[in-house]
Amino acid sequence: MAIAGGGLLGRLLAWQLLEHGHQVSVYEAGSLVESPSAAKTAAGMISPISEAIDTELLMYDLGMVALQQWPKWLQQLLQAMPDQPVYYSHQGSVIVAHQRDQSLLHQYRQDIQRQLLECAQGHWLDGTTIAEMEPDLEAYFRQGLYFPDEAHIDNRHLLQVLLTRIQQLGGECIEHTPVDTDVFTIRERLSYTDQHFDSVIDCRGVGAKPQWRNIRGVRGEILRVKTDEVMLRRPVRLLHPRYQLYIVPKPNSEFVIGATQIESEDCSPMSVQSALELNSALYAINSAFAEARILEMDVNLRPALNHNRPNIQCQPGLLRINGLYRHGYLVAPVVVQHTLALLLDSITLKHDFSEILFDGGESGQLIEETQSAYAIDER
Structure with a gap:
C-alpha cells in the first residue's frame, strides 16, 4: 500500500x-x-468543548472519541518503544478574559449552556479556584471557565x-x-x-x-517560547474582542501560543502585527513571560473544505x-x-x-x- x-x-x-x-x-x-x-x-x-462552541457540535462528539483513543494509541507506542514516552495530559483547559472583557466570558458561558448538555458545560471559576488550579494566573484573572474533558499532546x-x-x-x-x-x-x-x-x-x-x-488553506500562526518563570498545567484560552488566542504548555518549560484561525492562504512569514498581538497576549496572561526566550515563529496552512x-x-x-x-x-x-x-x-x-x-x-x-x-x- x-x-x-x-x-x-x-x-x-x-x-x-x-x-x-x-x-x-x-x-x-x-x-x-x-x-x-x-x-x-x-x-x-484535543478540545471537544471549546471547538464545539467555536464551530459545531459535531466536534464535541468527535473529540470525546479522541479522548478515548489517544491514550490507547500512546500506550501501544509505549509498549513498543518504552524509552520514547509521548507526553499527554488530560487535565482539562481553562478559558479566561480580562476584567474589561468579562462580557465575552459570560457570553461564552451562555453559549455553552444553550448548546451542550449539562455534563459537558464545565465549571465556573472564581479567583480562589483559579489560584488552586493555575497559581500563575491568580494575579491576572478573577473569573474563568474550566473544561475537565479536554487534553493536549506533545x-x-x-x-x-x-x-x-x-x-x-x-x-x-x-x-x-x-x-x-x-x-x-x-x-x-x-x-x-x-x-x-x-x-x-x-x-x-x-x-x-x-x-x-475544494480544498482551501487556512493560515495558522504560532509563537514558541521557553521560560522557567511561568508554569501552567493545562491549555489556557484568552477571550478578546478581536481574536481568540491560546497558550499550551509543552515539556521542557516551553509554551506554544497561537491564534485560532486566519482565513488566508498566505504562507509568508509572520507579520509584525501578528507577532505583536501574540506577544502582547502572552504578556497579558502573565507579565513574567516578558523574559521568555522566543524559540520560533512559524506559519502553516491547515487544509479545510467548505x-x-x-x-x-x-x-x-x-x-x-x-x-x-x-x-x-x-x-x-x-x-x-x-x-x-x-x-x-x-x-x-x-x-x-x-x-x-x-x-x-x-x-x-x-x-x-x-x-x-x-x-x-x-x-
Whole structure:
C-alpha cells in the first residue's frame, strides 16, 4: 500500500497498517524528519468543548472519541518503544478574559449552556479556584471557565515517535518526493514515473489541492517560547474582542501560543502585527513571560473544505482523506478508525460517523460497494 503525505494522518495510518502486518510506502514532498505538515505547526490540543462552541457540535462528539483513543494509541507506542514516552495530559483547559472583557466570558458561558448538555458545560471559576488550579494566573484573572474533558499532546514528539516506529516495522519512507495520486497509482512528479500498489491513500492536506479543488488553506500562526518563570498545567484560552488566542504548555518549560484561525492562504512569514498581538497576549496572561526566550515563529496552512469537516472520498484503489482544518488531533482518531475499517476486515467501528465523513449523501451505499474492493485479507 502507498500513502501520499507524511503528516499526522499519513503516519497514523502507516503505523496501524504496518502493525497489522501490511507493507506500506510513505511518500512525502518535504522532509519526514523535519515535517513541513500542519501537524507540526500546531498546539496539539484535543478540545471537544471549546471547538464545539467555536464551530459545531459535531466536534464535541468527535473529540470525546479522541479522548478515548489517544491514550490507547500512546500506550501501544509505549509498549513498543518504552524509552520514547509521548507526553499527554488530560487535565482539562481553562478559558479566561480580562476584567474589561468579562462580557465575552459570560457570553461564552451562555453559549455553552444553550448548546451542550449539562455534563459537558464545565465549571465556573472564581479567583480562589483559579489560584488552586493555575497559581500563575491568580494575579491576572478573577473569573474563568474550566473544561475537565479536554487534553493536549506533545505533537512534535509524537510525529518523531511515529516515524521511528514506522521505520522499525519496515515501512518504506520516501521523502522529498512530490507525487500525484490515481487509482492503484503513485505518480512521482520529478521523475515522471508511476508506481503501482494494491491501494493508495492520499493524505496530502493542502498539497492535494491540484487534485481536490475544494480544498482551501487556512493560515495558522504560532509563537514558541521557553521560560522557567511561568508554569501552567493545562491549555489556557484568552477571550478578546478581536481574536481568540491560546497558550499550551509543552515539556521542557516551553509554551506554544497561537491564534485560532486566519482565513488566508498566505504562507509568508509572520507579520509584525501578528507577532505583536501574540506577544502582547502572552504578556497579558502573565507579565513574567516578558523574559521568555522566543524559540520560533512559524506559519502553516491547515487544509479545510467548505463545511470545515474532514472528508473521505473513496473508490477502488484510491482513498482521498482531507479537511482536518484546525482540528487535526481532535478528529484524527475517528478519521483513522473509519479508514482502517474500510481497509481491514478485522476493524469494527464502535462509533460510526460514516454519514458525515464519507463523500456525498450516499456514503452508506458507497461503502458497501467499495468495501470488498478495499478489504485486505489478513488471514
